Amino acid sequence: MGQTHQKFLSDIRVFGCSKCHTHLATMSSMLSRAFTGQHGRAYLFDVVVNIEQGEPADRQMTTGLHTVRDIYCVKCGTTLGWKYDKAHVEAQKYKEGKYILERGLICDVED
Template sequence: MGKLHIDYLDSGQLYVCGICKAHLTDHKELISKDFWAGTGKAYLYNKVINVYSGILEERMLRTGLHSCCDIFCKSCENKLGWKYVWALEPEQKYKEGKFILEKNLIEKAEWDL
């Protein structure tokens, strides 16, 4: 097995894994806080780093049928949320390629380089 490569963000307001504190995304990537997941509130982000995707599956969510895959922290393998791959409803297409991070599984962190 090769050496694990973790990326770092150099912004002021970051969101990190709640377990290992690996950088995940920046506040500027936040699209919406109006989502819900298995652990409660969730946030929709445009871009997330240091994650890998699980198996692609179809899910019937509150807003209709979507193809999604769970996302996991690349460092500690903690489940963090999911990625939208495809949406059936035309008004839900904006979610395609975007990421849900569950609020209870991440933390807000300040980072100064």
């Protein structure tokens, strides 16, 4: 298996994997800072790159039942957060197709 091609991002602020600094998302794609992940604060993003996705699973969260996929860094395999596939509560439908990156698992990287 060859090395995975990685996408490099450019923006006023670029977030990357805290372990290997692979680019993941930009400040421009951040939708909210008002989320909580499994390990503390988390951010909601519209676009995240350089990830692999796990299998879908139903999880009961504080905002109701969601079908989500864990997301991992394409370079080092670190778990970074999850992607919302489906929100089972009508008021939470805006999360579908969006990504959660946990603040403690990402860092600022130079573009």
